[in-house]
Amino acid sequence: MNIFARKRNKSAESSVFKDMNKKQKRYEALVNVYSPDLYRYAYWICRDPDIAQDLVQETCLRAWKSLDSLLDDKSAKGWLFIILRRENARRFERKQLQIVDIEDHAVADEYDSSAEMESELLRRKILTLPDDYKDPLLLQLVAGFSTEEIATQLELNKNTVLTRLFRAKNLLKSSLTTVSKENEAAHG
Incomplete structure (x- = not known):
């Protein structure tokens, strides 16, 4: 490999790392700003802190994978909430609920x-x-x-x-x- 080919490869490699670094910083900024709002909304929907956290994590994962499709950072909040709502819907698509006879279980006063x-x-x-x-x-x-x-x-x-x-x-x-x-x- 000649010297020009090596320089061209290093330049291309440097460009890829710069793009990845820019994407990483953009993603971290979005997550830092909107994750509390996402969690509050997810918790309100499911009333379970673990499921809410899972929903937020899945939302963030999907956001990372498709971050390049977000063209305007001003619409990021709405975009993330759409992803979260879809993740919540997927949760019910995957989940098979067990049917339980209420008479077989004691019901406690939870309030x-x-x-x-x-x-x-x-x-x-x-x-x-x-x-x-x-x-x-x-x-x-x-x-x-x-x-x-x-x-x-x-x-x-x-x-x-x-x-x-x-x-x-x-x-x-x-x-x-x-x-x-x-x-x-x-x-x-």
Whole structure:
């Protein structure tokens, strides 16, 4: 190999290392900035710290693999949340749930206060909403996205997002009012 070929190889090798270093720094910056938000959202969805951590790790792994497809760092948060939501959906595709007869198991009271119980009721009611309403609501309430960001992320018109948020809140209100009336009737 002549001297020119060696210089050309070293130059190409140096360029590859520079590109990898740039990608590594970009990735670390994204993870450092957004991992707390990703974890909070994942935990809100699954209520299990280990599963939430796994979801964030899987999200970060997929983000690393496709980091070159992120053209604008300003859209990184939305991009990461899309990956996280898809990872959560994959979790249910892979998981085979065991069916257990409730009468065979003792059920403990898992709430220490009525505030915890109300919070859990709200969480469960949100999770029963149709996905068209649940996704924008969670993105707004838990992840803190604006209407425009939600529209971009879900590939919807801004007005459609506003309508879905309005309907989601009305469905929640109706559902919680029904529960409240049932509780009053049972205790009153």
